Amino acid sequence: MNHALRLASFLILTFSLVVCHIETVSAENASLGTISIRAGKTPLRDQPVSVDLPDSQAVTQPLHLIDPASQEKIPVQIETRDGQPNRLWLIYPGTLAAGETKTLELKTGAAPAAREVTIKDTGKAYQIMIGQHEVLSYNYKHVPAPKDLHPLYGRSAHIHPIVTPGGKVVSDEFPPDHAHQSGQFLAYTKCIFEGRPTNFWEIKSNKGRVRFHKLLSKQSGPVFGELQVEQEFVDLTGPAEKVALKELWTIRVWNQLEADPEYWMYDITSNARCASDSPLLLPEYHYGGMAIRGGRGWTKENCRFLTSNGKTRENGNHDRSRWCDISGRKTADESFSGFTILSHPQNFRFPEPVRIHPSMPYMVFTPSVLGDWKIEPGTPNISRYRFLVHDGQALSNTDQLWNSYAHPPQVALKLAAPTETEK
Structure with a gap:
């Protein structure tokens, strides 16, 4: 058997759905190879990293990583993706300096996790x-x-609510001054659908x-918890209500490994597509998009903004920012608390x-400020935020x-x- 066929056989034995017993390799702590992580131009600390697995089938056996220097066991989690290779995720514990490479050993068997990310209905x-700490609640009812x-x-x-590691609620629901600004949401304001002006914000x-609309999937684990839901942008201006957009939200909360973390971290990917052959036109407007309303009781005097360009409330409106913080x-x-939105370069x-x-204590990333645009059939608008x-x-x-x-490490x-016995 040539080397290519031997390697393919090894991958199938290791990662496929077929349950096989390899006499020379124990089921627990079998070494499968190594994973090398190279930090980019900035240091890497407690951040999620990932790599594709070479087999397109589902992984049934638990895996973990070992740091050869400390012998620390590092949990991993497998993301299964239709039509694409499965992806292995981990959060690297500690810090890698810019340009530094760390090599970890991949082994069979589960690593004990101090706490997991779970989803409760x-x-x-x-x-x-x-663990026992609430991070956020997505309201489906x-x-x-x-x-x-x-x-x-x-x-x-x-x-x-959205809750800090210290237990403070940093979002609001039905604020008295603008009751439509509830928590975190994505909506567009000035819109035209089938020739009629409509508004999904007010x-x-x-x-x-x-x-x-419906739950698509949910997953718990030692690295992340993920919720996938479908939402509907419903136009009410016609003779009967009609869905203009179907929007898939993927909400992924990452497990912070530190006992007393500075922050919780989660990602949202929005995939908004036309629900019919009718496009949604979005004329130029000064707000509308991914938004967050800050905590109840935050006023102009006790609420602060900071953008990636160093702008504040006084001079930061419509600043083209990589990120924006509200505290x-x-x-x-009281002490301050808050949240930062990171916008993805794609x-x-x-x-x-x-x-x-x-x-008011709210902010929204809004592409409509820069002029008219539209979401057309067959061309979804995909936006990503951390x-x-x-x-x-x-x-x-x-x-x-x-x-x-924005620029994950390599x-x-x-x-x-494979060993001689596995050939």
Whole structure:
């Protein structure tokens, strides 16, 4: 048997669905090869990294990594992808200096995890937890508006509460001044659908709204917890309601390995596509897109903004930023807390302008500021963001974290050669 066939046989035995017993290799702690991680131009610390596995079939046996220097066991998690190679994910513990390479050994068997990322269905929301700590809740059931507000303000398809590692809630729901700004949401404001002006942002206008449609998948694990849901942009201006866009949200919460982390970290990928042959036209406008409303009680006096260009509330509105932070507190006696949105360089019109409100605690990345655009049938708009939910004011290393997100480190998998018995 030539070398290529021997290697293919080894991969099938190691990673395929077929359960095989290899006499010369024990089921636990069998060495499969190595994974090398090379940091980019900035240091790498507690960040997710990944590598494709060479076999397209599902991995049934647990795997882990070993740091040869410390003998520390590092958990891994497998992402299965239709039509693509499975992907192995890990969060590298500790720090790699810029340009430094670390080689880890890939072995069979599970590594003990101090805590996992889990998803709980509360009957109203999908609550994502890291260990015993709540990170966020995605509201899939319609949340009725409070009795003192118009019923049209009720909604689903938003994230609230968002909670820091220290237990502070940094989002709001049905804020009295602008009750349509609930938690974290994605909506467009000035739109034209089938020749009619519509609006998915100001839901009291009763022209349109965004709502939860269905759960697609959810996954828990030692590296991440992931929720995939489908949302609908519903136009209400015609003779009957009609879905203009179907939007897939992939929400992935990463497990922070430190016992007392500075922040929680999660990603959202939005895949918005036309639900019919009708495009959605988006004329130039000053807000609309991926938005977050800050905590209840955050006022102009006790809420601060900071963009990647060093701009603040006073001069940062519509700054084309790689990231933007909002931090606030209810009283002068409290400490600050907040969240940072990192915008991915593949996003439409990156760097996107960020809408910073002159008095309210909310911000939104909004491509519509730069002129008319549209979402057409067969061409989805895919946007990606990373969120850092932190105690204290804006993180000092946000540029470094953005670089790790935008330009992931190089990761290489080298499988062990088959033994003579396996040939």
